[in-house]
Amino acid sequence: MRALALGFLYGRTDLARCKIRMRQKMKIPHPHLRREILHRDQLQTGLFLLLISFGVGILVISQLRVKFSNPTHPVSYYAVLKGTLDDLIGEQAQLKAQIAETQNEINKYQLELHDANANSELSGVLKNEKLALGLAPVAGEGLVVVLADAKNASGADETNDSIVHAADLRDIINLLWSAGAEAIAVDDERIVQTSSIDCIVNTILINESKFGSPFRLSVIGNSQKLQDALADHGRLSDFYRRVEGNGIKIEITATKKVYIPAYDGSLGATYLHEGV
Amino acid sequence: MKKGYIVVVVAMFALGFFGVKQFLMYPEIERIKTGESVSLVAGQISIVAKGNAENRKLLAALEVQKGQYADAVKSREEASKLLSTDIAGLRLVGGEVVASGTGVEIKIGQSIALPQMVDLVNTLKNIGADAIVVSGKRLVLGSYFTENEGRLYLNGEALPEELVVEAVGEAGLLYDSLLRVGGFKEALNQAGINDVTITKKEKLAVPTSTYKLGSVYAKESK
Numbered sequence: 143m144r145a146l147a148l149g150f151l152y153g154r155t156d157l158a159r160c161k162i163r164m165r166q167k168m169k170i171p172h173p174h175l176r177r178e179i180l181h182r183d184q185l186q187t188g189l190f191l192l193l194i195s196f197g198v199g200i201l202v203i204s205q206l207r208v209k210f211s212n213p214t215h216p217v218s219y220y221a222v223l224k225g226t227l228d229d230l231i232g233e234q235a236q237l238k239a240q241i242a243e244t245q246n247e248i249n250k251y252q253l254e255l256h257d258a259n260a261n262s263e264l265s266g267v268l269k270n271e272k273l274a275l276g277l278a279p280v281a282g283e284g285l286v287v288v289l290a291d292a293k294n295a296s297g298a299d300e301t302n303d304s305i306v307h308a309a310d311l312r313d314i315i316n317l318l319w320s321a322g323a324e325a326i327a328v329d330d331e332r333i334v335q336t337s338s339i340d341c342i343v344n345t346i347l348i349n350e351s352k353f354g355s356p357f358r359l360s361v362i363g364n365s366q367k368l369q370d371a372l373a374d375h376g377r378l379s380d381f382y383r384r385v386e387g388n389g390i391k392i393e394i395t396a397t398k399k400v401y402i403p404a405y406d407g408s409l410g411a412t413y414l415h416e417g418v
Numbered sequence: 419m420k421k422g423y424i425v426v427v428v429a430m431f432a433l434g435f436f437g438v439k440q441f442l443m444y445p446e447i448e449r450i451k452t453g454e455s456v457s458l459v460a461g462q463i464s465i466v467a468k469g470n471a472e473n474r475k476l477l478a479a480l481e482v483q484k485g486q487y488a489d490a491v492k493s494r495e496e497a498s499k500l501l502s503t504d505i506a507g508l509r510l511v512g513g514e515v516v517a518s519g520t521g522v523e524i525k526i527g528q529s530i531a532l533p534q535m536v537d538l539v540n541t542l543k544n545i546g547a548d549a550i551v552v553s554g555k556r557l558v559l560g561s562y563f564t565e566n567e568g569r570l571y572l573n574g575e576a577l578p579e580e581l582v583v584e585a586v587g588e589a590g591l592l593y594d595s596l597l598r599v600g601g602f603k604e605a606l607n608q609a610g611i612n613d614v615t616i617t618k619k620e621k622l623a624v625p626t627s628t629y630k631l632g633s634v635y636a637k638e639s640k
Binding site: 265333347 | 423425426429430432433437439440443445456458459460461462463465466467468469470472473474475476478479480481483484487488490494497498501502505506507508509510511512515516517518519520521532533536537542543544547548549557558559560561562564565569586587590604622623627629631632633634635636637638639640
């Protein structure tokens with residue numbers, strides 16, 4: 143209508159030209175152009191929606207892929223198992239305490255036999271055997287060595303190189319024996335000839351007991367010799383590479399008296415028999 | 419266009435919802451990535467449960483031993499018998515007497531590195547070996563390995579390049595554990611050590627140990 147009025151005012155019959163001028167003035171695009179713009183808008187909206195749908199799709203698929211095997215609740219199996227594990231660890235502590243108590247009572251009887259001078263020779267031999275095999279508590283000069291994961295190990299930057307491994311403990315213990323250690327314990331768990339040190343998930347198993355970082359090694363022996371051996375980076379090259387490069391901690395303290403408890407497990411042999 | 423906006427709003431809401439959900443689930447995903455998953459906790463349970471079963475057995479055996487000692491205190495003869503049995507048992511495991519038993523023999527025809535030797539001995543102990551002999555030398559408490567110019571030493575004595583490691587224990591279990599996928603043989607193979615032969619043995623002769631742990635610094639403590 144406005145275009146018609148303008149055409150009348152200008153006295154022109156060329157309505158189309160008026161319409162163009164009007165559109166230019168009012169910034170209204172030509173119908174062809176308008177359709178094109180409309181088409182472009184739809185295309186943009188479509189692309190935008192496509193992108194959003196794609197994003198939603200990725201998130202939905204991620205959600206489905208992290209779905210746990212438990213159909214009811216993703217963490218309930220984990221919670222139940224963790225509870226069972228905690229119960230078993232509690233039971234383990236209880237059993238160890240009972241074993242230690244019974245062992246103490248046996249020791250008292252053995253001492254009684256020794257003191258009564260009846261079989262005192264045999265009692266003495268038994269005492270020495272137990273001492274040699276780690277079945278009696280000992281104390282003496284030595285070192286306390288603390289090994290710990292790098293400080294950020296529990297955070298996002300955790301790497302295989304920033305934690306203390308079971309293999310590190312094995313290598314260090316082997317090195318300490320070679321330097322004349324006479325008794326070793328890790329977190330008060332006595333190392334005996336059947337002790338194995340293994341890794342399970344992010345804990346270390348020694349004599350079937352679980353330990354986590356930091357690990358406290360108590361060592362009895364000539365403290366200077368033991369310190370010199372530990373200071374030899376060439377003998378623990380991989381460990382010291384990670385101490386220097388990844389922040390694993392090692393603290394060595396020499397002390398006049400280190401106490402190491404007796405092994406509270408069994409040293410009995412099932413398949414080994416005396417004689418050939 | 420109005421319809422388009424509604425769709426965009428709904429889509430954005432869904433995007434936000436899933437985004438937040440994913441964010442909240444991140445710690446759980448991280449925990450799984452770092453190994454604290456259900457199957458690994460189950461693995462820990464089996465190990466601790468096995469240890470507890472062994473501890474219960476040990477406790478039962480100790481109770482019997484305690485009863486025997488309680489009786490032995492009253493009779494010199496009984497005491498002597500009991501003490502002798504206990505001493506013999508400790509001497510057997512301590513490597514003071516010649517012994518024998520079933521087990522496996524591991525022949526390694528190539529030289530291996532010190533950490534591999536330490537790991538092999540640890541593996542055998544973990545499987546439950548009662549005694550371990552390396553190239554004719556029995557391992558006892560305090561036995562150690564060193565390495566010098568590519569050669570391995572046991573308690574300061576040089577070992578031959580071709581090693582023979584004998585482990586007394588449950589032969590089938592030792593054999594299967596060493597040969598299973600991911601077992602020690604595979605680990606050696608991956609390190610380029612292929613000349614490894616593992617054989618079950620009905621009878622392995624175990625010599626006495628020539629090594630004795632020092633007792634200069636470690637004194638019995640009450």
